[in-house]
Amino acid sequence: MSRQVNRTIILSVATVAGGLGLSALAHSPDIAGQAGSGFWLGTLLLWLAATLAARDLAGLAAQQRKPSGLLALAVPLLVGFLLVVLWELITVGAGVPAVLMPPPSMVAARFGGALPVLAADFVQTFVKSALPGYAIGCAAGFGTAVLADRVPFLRRGLLPVANFASALPIIGIAPIMVMWFGFDWPSKAAVVAVMTFFPMLVQTGAGLAATGRIERDLMRTYAAGYLTTLVCLRLPQALPFIFTALKINATLALIGAIVAEFFGTPIVGMGFRISIEAARLSLDMVWAEIALAALAGSAFYGAIALAERAATGWHPSMRAAR
Amino acid sequence: MPMTSEALAPPARPVARATLAEGNALPIATVVLTIVIVWYLSALLANWTGTFDALARAGNPTDLQAVATATMQQERPVVPAPHQVAAELWKGVFGFAPSSKRSLLFHGWVTLSATLLGFAIGAALGIALAIAIVHLRSVEASIMPWIVASQTVPILAVAPIVIVALGAVGIDGLMPKALIAAYLCFFPVTVGMVKGLNAPDRMLRDLMRTYSASQTGILLRLRLPSALPYLFASLKIALAASLVGTIVAELPTGAQAGLGARLLAGSYYGQTVQIWAALIGAALLAALLVQAVALAEAATYRAMGVRSR
Numbered sequence: 217m218s219r220q221v222n223r224t225i226i227l228s229v230a231t232v233a234g235g236l237g238l239s240a241l242a243h244s245p246d247i248a249g250q251a252g253s254g255f256w257l258g259t260l261l262l263w264l265a266a267t268l269a270a271r272d273l274a275g276l277a278a279q280q281r282k283p284s285g286l287l288a289l290a291v292p293l294l295v296g297f298l299l300v301v302l303w304e305l306i307t308v309g310a311g312v313p314a315v316l317m318p319p320p321s322m323v324a325a326r327f328g329g330a331l332p333v334l335a336a337d338f339v340q341t342f343v344k345s346a347l348p349g350y351a352i353g354c355a356a357g358f359g360t361a362v363l364a365d366r367v368p369f370l371r372r373g374l375l376p377v378a379n380f381a382s383a384l385p386i387i388g389i390a391p392i393m394v395m396w397f398g399f400d401w402p403s404k405a406a407v408v409a410v411m412t413f414f415p416m417l418v419q420t421g422a423g424l425a426a427t428g429r430i431e432r433d434l435m436r437t438y439a440a441g442y443l444t445t446l447v448c449l450r451l452p453q454a455l456p457f458i459f460t461a462l463k464i465n466a467t468l469a470l471i472g473a474i475v476a477e478f479f480g481t482p483i484v485g486m487g488f489r490i491s492i493e494a495a496r497l498s499l500d501m502v503w504a505e506i507a508l509a510a511l512a513g514s515a516f517y518g519a520i521a522l523a524e525r526a527a528t529g530w531h532p533s534m535r536a537a538r
Numbered sequence: 539m540p541m542t543s544e545a546l547a548p549p550a551r552p553v554a555r556a557t558l559a560e561g562n563a564l565p566i567a568t569v570v571l572t573i574v575i576v577w578y579l580s581a582l583l584a585n586w587t588g589t590f591d592a593l594a595r596a597g598n599p600t601d602l603q604a605v606a607t608a609t610m611q612q613e614r615p616v617v618p619a620p621h622q623v624a625a626e627l628w629k630g631v632f633g634f635a636p637s638s639k640r641s642l643l644f645h646g647w648v649t650l651s652a653t654l655l656g657f658a659i660g661a662a663l664g665i666a667l668a669i670a671i672v673h674l675r676s677v678e679a680s681i682m683p684w685i686v687a688s689q690t691v692p693i694l695a696v697a698p699i700v701i702v703a704l705g706a707v708g709i710d711g712l713m714p715k716a717l718i719a720a721y722l723c724f725f726p727v728t729v730g731m732v733k734g735l736n737a738p739d740r741m742l743r744d745l746m747r748t749y750s751a752s753q754t755g756i757l758l759r760l761r762l763p764s765a766l767p768y769l770f771a772s773l774k775i776a777l778a779a780s781l782v783g784t785i786v787a788e789l790p791t792g793a794q795a796g797l798g799a800r801l802l803a804g805s806y807y808g809q810t811v812q813i814w815a816a817l818i819g820a821a822l823l824a825a826l827l828v829q830a831v832a833l834a835e836a837a838t839y840r841a842m843g844v845r846s847r
Contacts, residue, residue: 274675292683299684316703373565377573383778384824385785387694388797388817391805396584396616471694478789479805499703 227269235301242308249311266298318500326500341486344401345473349408357416365424382414390476408472412465419461423454459524466516584616585609618811626815648795656719657780664727672735694786719783723776730772734765770835
C-alpha cells in the first residue's frame with residue numbers, strides 16, 4: 217500500500233519536473249527546431265511516466281474510503297499538464313511554424329501582453345452580449361414552460377414544437393438579428409436569448425411533469441391550491457431539470473455570442489478578434505482569445521454547478537454523486 | 539453541448555408514440571398556425587414604415603390596403619412574409635439545375651456531405667471512447683474530465699484556426715468542416731454510450747460470467763444491445779450538433795458553397811429572403827436527418843426482434 221503511494225509520488229514528481237525541464241531544454245538554440253533523437257526519447261519517457269502516474273493516481277483515488285476532491289482532481293490535472301507540455305515540446309522541438317500552431321508559452325506571453333484588449337473583448341462579448349441574452353432567454357423559457365404547464369392544450373401543442381426547434385441550427389438567425397438590432401451587443405444578446413429559450417422550455421416542461429402522482433395527491437389532501445403545489449412541490453422537483461438547462465445554456469450562450477459576431481460587430485469582441493487575427497495569421501492571439509473563452513465558459517459552468525449543488529443537495533442524484 | 543442531458547435521460551421513444559396516439563395533432567397544428575399568423579403580423583408591422591415611405595416617395599397611394607399589400611411583397615423586407623420565403627425556397631430547390639450555384643440543393647448537398655462525414659467520424663470516436671471508458675478505469679479517470687472540459691470550450695470559435703491550420707497542411711474541402719462537426723458530435727455519443735454500456739446491472743453481468751462469457755462476449759451480447767436506446771437518442775442530438783458545426787464552419791472561411799455560406803452571402807448583400815430560405819432549408823435538413831435516425835432506430839429494433847414497448 218505505502219509502496220504504491222511512494223511510487224505514485226515519485227512518478228508524479230518525475231513527470232512534473234521532467235516536463236518543466238524538457239520544456240526549458242527545448243528552447244535552447246541547439247535543440248529548438250532541430251531536436252535529435254535523444255530529445256524525442258526523453259519526450260517519450262515523459263509520456264510513459266505520466267501515463268503510469270495517472271494510472272496509479274486513479275487506482276489510489278478508487279481505493280479511498282472517503283473520496284476527497286483533491287486526489288480525484290490530481291489525475292485530470294496531470295493529464296492536462298502532460299498535454300500542454302507535449303504541445304510545447306513538439307511545436308518547439310520540431311520547429312512547427314507559429315502560424316500553424318503556436319507553442320503554449322507563446323500564447324501565454326501574448327495573453328499577458330494583451331490583457332487590456334482581452335478585457336475589452338471579454339466585457340463586450342461576455343458581460344454585454346452573453347449574460348443579458350442568457351438571462352432573458354432562460355427567464356422567457358421558464359415563464360413559457362410554467363404557462364404551458366397550466367394550460368394542457370398549450371402544453372401538448374408547444375412542447376413537441378419546442379422539442380423540434382431545439383434540434384434546429386438556431387445559430388443561423390444571427391444575420392437576421394444583426395439586421396434587426398444593429399452591429400452592437402443587442403443583436404448578439406437576441407441570438408443568445410433565442411438559443412437559450414428552447415432548452416429551458418423543454419427542460420422545465422419535463423421537470424414540471426416529473427412530479428409523482430402520490431406527491432400531488434398528498435398536496436391535495438393538504439388542500440393546497442395550484443400555486444402552493446407549484447411553489448412547494450413541483451418547482452423544487454423540477455430544479456434538477458432547470459439546472460440542466462442552465463448548464464446547457466451556459467455553454468450555448470458564449471458560443472452564440474461569439475458566432476453572432478462573425479456576422480458583423482463593432483471593432484471589439486471575442487468573435488471579432490478571433491476572425492480578424494485568424495485572417496492576419498497571428499494565431500497566438502487567436503489562441504489567447506480561445507483560452508479566455510474556455511476560462512470564462514468553464515467558470516460560468518462551474519458557478520452554475522456550485523449553485524446547483526447548493527440548491528439541490530437533497531436530490532438523490534446529488535447524494536449519490538457524493 | 540446542446541441537449542446533452544437528453545442523451546443522459548432514458549430514451550423517450552415509447553412516450554412520444556403514446557402521446558401521438560392520444561392526438562396531439564390539433565394542439566400542434568394550433569401552435570404552428572399561431573406562429574404563422576404572428577409571423578405575418580410581424581412582417582406587416584416591421585415592414586410598415588419602410589414600405590410606407592417607399593410608396594409615398596414614388597407618389598403611389600398610401601391607403602391602408604395598398605401599404606398592407608406592399609409589405610408582403612418587399613424586395614428586401616425587414617421581415618419577409620412566409621409565402622415569400624416559401625417561394626424562394628421552392629425556387630431554390632426546383633428552379634435551378636441541382637449543379638447550379640444558385641440551387642439550394644447544391645448548397646444543401648455541400649453542407650450535408652460534410653455533416654454526414656463529421657457525424658460518422660464523431661459517432662465512431664464517441665463509441666470507441668465509451669467502450670474504452672467502460673473497460674479501463676484509468677482511461678475514465680484521466681480522460682473523462684477532459685472530455686467534459688473540452689465541451690466548455692466554445693469550439694465553434696476554433697473553426698477558423700482549424701481550417702487555416704489544416705489548409706496550410708494541404709487538407710481542405712470537406713475534411714476541416716467535418717472535423718469541426720465531429721468535435722461537436724462525439725461528446726453526446728460518448729456520454730450517452732457510457733451510460734448505455736453501464737445500463738445492464740450487476741446481476742445480468744454476473745449471469746454472463748456464469749456462462750463463462752469473455753469481456754468481448756459481454757460487450758457484444760449484453761452491453762451493446764442494451765446500450766442501443768441510449769445510442770440512438772444521442773445519435774439524434776449528435777446529428778443536429780454536427781449540422782450546426784458544419785454550418786458555422788462554413789461561415790468564417792469565406793466558403794463558396796454550403797448553407798452557411800448562403801447565410802453569410804445573404805447577410806453581406808442584405809438579401810433577407812435568401813437568409814430566411816437558407817435558414818428554413820437548414821431546419822428542414824435537420825428535421826429530415828433526425829427523422830432518418832428515428833427510422834434506422836425502428837428498423838434496428840425490428841431486426842433485433844424487439845416487440846414495440
